[in-house]
Amino acid sequence: MEISKKPSFKPEMTLNRIQALTDGIFAIAMTLLVLSIDLPDKDLSLSGAPLHKYLLNQLDQFYIYAMSFFIMAVFWIIGHKQSRYFKRTDYRHLWLNILILMFVCLVPYSSSLVSDFGDDWMANLFFNSNVFIIALLYWINWIYGTKHKRLVYKNFDDSIFKTGNIGSKIFLMVSALAIILSLIVPSYAGYSYLLLIIFYNQKRIL
Amino acid sequence: MEISKKPSFKPEMTLNRIQALTDGIFAIAMTLLVLSIDLPDKDLSLSGAPLHKYLLNQLDQFYIYAMSFFIMAVFWIIGHKQSRYFKRTDYRHLWLNILILMFVCLVPYSSSLVSDFGDDWMANLFFNSNVFIIALLYWINWIYGTKHKRLVYKNFDDSIFKTGNIGSKIFLMVSALAIILSLIVPSYAGYSYLLLIIFYNQKRIL
Amino acid sequence: MEISKKPSFKPEMTLNRIQALTDGIFAIAMTLLVLSIDLPDKDLSLSGAPLHKYLLNQLDQFYIYAMSFFIMAVFWIIGHKQSRYFKRTDYRHLWLNILILMFVCLVPYSSSLVSDFGDDWMANLFFNSNVFIIALLYWINWIYGTKHKRLVYKNFDDSIFKTGNIGSKIFLMVSALAIILSLIVPSYAGYSYLLLIIFYNQKRIL
Amino acid sequence: MEISKKPSFKPEMTLNRIQALTDGIFAIAMTLLVLSIDLPDKDLSLSGAPLHKYLLNQLDQFYIYAMSFFIMAVFWIIGHKQSRYFKRTDYRHLWLNILILMFVCLVPYSSSLVSDFGDDWMANLFFNSNVFIIALLYWINWIYGTKHKRLVYKNFDDSIFKTGNIGSKIFLMVSALAIILSLIVPSYAGYSYLLLIIFYNQKRIL
Numbered sequence: 001m002e003i004s005k006k007p008s009f010k011p012e013m014t015l016n017r018i019q020a021l022t023d024g025i026f027a028i029a030m031t032l033l034v035l036s037i038d039l040p041d042k043d044l045s046l047s048g049a050p051l052h053k054y055l056l057n058q059l060d061q062f063y064i065y066a067m068s069f070f071i072m073a074v075f076w077i078i079g080h081k082q083s084r085y086f087k088r089t090d091y092r093h094l095w096l097n098i099l100i101l102m103f104v105c106l107v108p109y110s111s112s113l114v115s116d117f118g119d120d121w122m123a124n125l126f127f128n129s130n131v132f133i134i135a136l137l138y139w140i141n142w143i144y145g146t147k148h149k150r151l152v153y154k155n156f157d158d159s160i161f162k163t164g165n166i167g168s169k170i171f172l173m174v175s176a177l178a179i180i181l182s183l184i185v186p187s188y189a190g191y192s193y194l195l196l197i198i199f200y201n202q203k204r205i206l
Numbered sequence: 207m208e209i210s211k212k213p214s215f216k217p218e219m220t221l222n223r224i225q226a227l228t229d230g231i232f233a234i235a236m237t238l239l240v241l242s243i244d245l246p247d248k249d250l251s252l253s254g255a256p257l258h259k260y261l262l263n264q265l266d267q268f269y270i271y272a273m274s275f276f277i278m279a280v281f282w283i284i285g286h287k288q289s290r291y292f293k294r295t296d297y298r299h300l301w302l303n304i305l306i307l308m309f310v311c312l313v314p315y316s317s318s319l320v321s322d323f324g325d326d327w328m329a330n331l332f333f334n335s336n337v338f339i340i341a342l343l344y345w346i347n348w349i350y351g352t353k354h355k356r357l358v359y360k361n362f363d364d365s366i367f368k369t370g371n372i373g374s375k376i377f378l379m380v381s382a383l384a385i386i387l388s389l390i391v392p393s394y395a396g397y398s399y400l401l402l403i404i405f406y407n408q409k410r411i412l
Numbered sequence: 413m414e415i416s417k418k419p420s421f422k423p424e425m426t427l428n429r430i431q432a433l434t435d436g437i438f439a440i441a442m443t444l445l446v447l448s449i450d451l452p453d454k455d456l457s458l459s460g461a462p463l464h465k466y467l468l469n470q471l472d473q474f475y476i477y478a479m480s481f482f483i484m485a486v487f488w489i490i491g492h493k494q495s496r497y498f499k500r501t502d503y504r505h506l507w508l509n510i511l512i513l514m515f516v517c518l519v520p521y522s523s524s525l526v527s528d529f530g531d532d533w534m535a536n537l538f539f540n541s542n543v544f545i546i547a548l549l550y551w552i553n554w555i556y557g558t559k560h561k562r563l564v565y566k567n568f569d570d571s572i573f574k575t576g577n578i579g580s581k582i583f584l585m586v587s588a589l590a591i592i593l594s595l596i597v598p599s600y601a602g603y604s605y606l607l608l609i610i611f612y613n614q615k616r617i618l
Numbered sequence: 619m620e621i622s623k624k625p626s627f628k629p630e631m632t633l634n635r636i637q638a639l640t641d642g643i644f645a646i647a648m649t650l651l652v653l654s655i656d657l658p659d660k661d662l663s664l665s666g667a668p669l670h671k672y673l674l675n676q677l678d679q680f681y682i683y684a685m686s687f688f689i690m691a692v693f694w695i696i697g698h699k700q701s702r703y704f705k706r707t708d709y710r711h712l713w714l715n716i717l718i719l720m721f722v723c724l725v726p727y728s729s730s731l732v733s734d735f736g737d738d739w740m741a742n743l744f745f746n747s748n749v750f751i752i753a754l755l756y757w758i759n760w761i762y763g764t765k766h767k768r769l770v771y772k773n774f775d776d777s778i779f780k781t782g783n784i785g786s787k788i789f790l791m792v793s794a795l796a797i798i799l800s801l802i803v804p805s806y807a808g809y810s811y812l813l814l815i816i817f818y819n820q821k822r823i824l
Contacts, residue, residue, distance in 0.1 A: 279510045
């Protein structure tokens with residue numbers, strides 16, 4: 001019966017294996033974010049400095065962890081929301097998604113960079129550009145897949161096109177703001193993403 | 207036939223992708239726990255100190271590894287048990303689960319902290335608070351999802367509400383005890399979780 | 413239609429989520445094994461020692477990586493073979509599997525230990541005991557699940573019980589041999605597992 | 619109803635669990651590639667050297683990250699394309715796939731090696747040989763599975779055999795070229811893989 005259902009091979013790449021890879025990579029990249037929080041040296045106890053002071057000084061790093069995790073979750077939801085309208089994949093769509101994953105896997109590095117050099121404009125520029133590029137690629141993914149109903153279901157219409165992409169658009173603007181702030185007030189650039197919570201929560205976009 | 211089954215997109219976020227992310231993150235976070243056990247320096251053999259003495263001194267770290275792994279497994283089971291009654295998800299439920307995962311991914315860090323500074327009250331407080339917060343969030347998840355049968359199946363009733371949550375309640379109390387012990391006798395706080403085995407085993411709650 | 417299929421919640425823990433966790437943990441633990449191979453210091457090139465000599469000296473570590481990967485693959489197959497006969501799970505079976513995973517996640521640590529201290533009896537004893545315990549637990553898992561057809565399909569019979577467990581039995585004996593060799597000739601203990609290839613290949617047990 | 623569908627156990631190993639392990643291992647190995655990019659020391663800021671100069675000097679490492687990620691993605695697609703024609707698995711096919719995964723998990727190590735010792739012939743030889751072996755094993759996997767229609771669907775024919783394997787063949791040649799270049803001009807060997815983009819893109823092979 002199992003065999004009768006699949007009498008022949010499927011000629012096309014299927015969406016669900018791309019999604020399995022995507023889910024796996026997101027799960028790992030999100031879990032690796034924690035490695036960007038420094039662990040105190042074991043010699044700390046010998047030097048007499050109390051641990052709670054050390055951890056208090058690390059509040060920035062905990063914020064960056066939470067922020068990066070939140071950003072990754074938003075991307076995961078954006079990707080998932082888009083994929084619900086997609087019926088099939090093609091050559092360009094496949095590689096576009098691999099490109100997205102390449103930048104997603106870079107986030108733990110960017111996050112470590114900004115966690116160690118929070119006051120440096122370059123570290124902030126690097127992190128926020130990484131985030132901006134992912135947001136941009138998801139936006140391109142949406143445009144590409146929905147144009148002429150290329151990869152989407154038949155009942156896809158213009159209103160879905162507009163509303164379905166608001167999450168990406170807001171993200172693009174917020175991360176562009178974060179890039180600009182990186183060059184002016186690097187230490188505060190990361191707080192831009194708090195705007196996401198306000199925007200998304202208001203209309204329950206995600 | 208594949209296509210005829212899915213003539214159109216699904217308008218709502220589905221539970222099973224959240225569960226795929228959850229399973230992935232739990233699997234990784236549980237595997238990363240092992241990194242909190244220190245590896246002896248390769249120079250150890252030169253210094254003449256035998257390896258078996260080194261490992262014997264690390265018994266605490268092995269206990270913390272086993273305990274953290276056990277705690278994570280309990281959370282995974284609690285989450286899984288809850289999800290069996292859930293029919294659908296919504297905006298708040300989704301974000302609540304992402305918040306849970308954010309604290310789950312922090313456990314390898316907390317575990318390393320308590321593994322390196324087992325006698326320190328702050329390290330123990332940090333670890334046990336992390337655990338307490340996850341237990342609390344799972345408890346909120348249960349209340350939120352079952353209230354007015356918001357996200358659960360129709361045949362869900364009050365008796366399930368009461369019995370289905372005992373696992374979380376016990377966990378909340380035990381981790382609250384562990385927090386208090388962290389402030390009084392930090393080195394022994396971690397042993398509170400042995401109570402879980404007794405409670406859970408007695409009535410086969412999990 | 414999706415909903416009509418699931419009119420109510422499933423009262424019991426299902427096997428496939430345990431398997432999802434198992435597959436995830438095996439995939440990660442197997443991938444982490446590579447971390448036990450030392451990377452040469454970047455200063456190596458400055459010191460004039462050529463890289464190919466360094467890598468040649470590491471042949472042992474590459475063998476241990478390949479051996480550990482092979483052992484993990486064998487366990488994954490044993491677990492998978494057992495699960496094909498299982499229809500359901502219960503309280504004890506669930507926790508037995510979590511215990512198995514706890515020792516599976518310890519393998520990257522044990523592997524690093526034996527990779528760094530290959531000549532030490534303790535490192536070899538640790539690694540081989542870790543392997544032995546997993547083999548033993550899988551053996552117990554088989555006995556427990558099949559006794560009185562507790563968790564297996566109705567058409568399960570005695571001949572399957574005998575043949576289905578040969579893989580575990582051979583593994584138990586080979587890892588017991590490796591433990592003994594760890595105490596006598598530690599450097600050679602790891603080669604015991606080459607016997608597995610001979611035994612398994614002969615009758616295509618796995 | 620769930621039970622009536624599966625009245626008895628499946629006597630054979632199923633393809634989809636091998637694929638689940640494969641997807642998991644690829645996802646993790648691809649995410650771990652990022653660890654081969656060096657993080658600047660936190661003392662960098664004290665030494666006065668600006669971060670942007672440090673990152674600029676690391677351009678090579680970013681290229682190697684992107685290249686390795688791309689290579690892994692190509693392998694993942696090759697493996698996936700092959701598996702679409704496969705109906706079942708057998709003893710040899712299973713172990714061949716585990717051997718493939720063993721070399722896939724080695725890529726983060728090879729990638730770190732070439733990332734740290736980009737000018738060294740040995741580091742490049744190691745990385746490119748690793749890649750070549752995976753390409754070769756996928757090629758063997760294809761020959762083995764399709765010969766006498768051993769593991770494939772009935773409607774598999776000679777034209778699929780030829781076209782379905784072009785991706786592997788091109789990869790084999792390109793990585794062989796990279797091996798030769800490793801011995802002559804090690805620093806440039808990695809650029810061979812840019813040829814893949816040209817070849818694959820032209821006929822949309824992957």
